[in-house]
Amino acid sequence: MASIFSRIIAGEIPCYKVAEDEHNFAFLDINPVAKGHVLCIPKHEVDYLFDLSDEEYASLMLFVKRVAEALKKTLPCVKVGEAVLGLEVPHAHVHLVPINKESDMNFFKEKLSLPAEEMQQIAEGIAKNF
Numbered sequence: 001m002a003s004i005f006s007r008i009i010a011g012e013i014p015c016y017k018v019a020e021d022e023h024n025f026a027f028l029d030i031n032p033v034a035k036g037h038v039l040c041i042p043k044h045e046v047d048y049l050f051d052l053s054d055e056e057y058a059s060l061m062l063f064v065k066r067v068a069e070a071l072k073k074t075l076p077c078v079k080v081g082e083a084v085l086g087l088e089v090p091h092a093h094v095h096l097v098p099i100n101k102e103s104d105m106n107f108f109k110e111k112l113s114l115p116a117e118e119m120q121q122i123a124e125g126i127a128k129n130f
């Protein structure tokens with residue numbers, strides 16, 4: 001069965017889309033640890049990031065870099081933090097989070113719940129800068 005993220009790429013499940021290229025896709029995390037928390041995924045469904053081919057991995061990382069640049073332009077921050085966990089959804093994904101201090105990227109604190117309009121506005125802002 002297709003992963004929830006493959007179903008998002010296929011348009012079967014809605015998302016706040018941020019960016020897309022031939023091999024990769026980015027959208028807002030539905031339970032953000034901070035405003036502008038983005039997930040970047042390869043279109044090829046692979047559970048474990050390091051099972052991607054060298055070409056797929058390189059393509060994803062260059063895509064991640066472009067998304068991070070657009071994210072920083074949209075939501076100015078000290079840095080954009082990057083993390084890979086992947087224990088919840090078995091489709092490789094890279095978390096990008098705008099951070100001003102270490103605790104902004106704490107995956108164990110209570111997640112934010114932002115209004116749909118704000119999520120849409122953030123996604124559109126990043127998309128414009130991509």
Ligand code: AMP
Binds near residue numbers: 032039
């Ligand atoms: P992990 O697999 O531990 O890296 O976490 C998976 C991430 O995917 C979590 O941060 C979830 O909030 C996020 N997530 C799960 N389902 C969706 C969805 N339908 N849309 C956006 N983000 C999601």
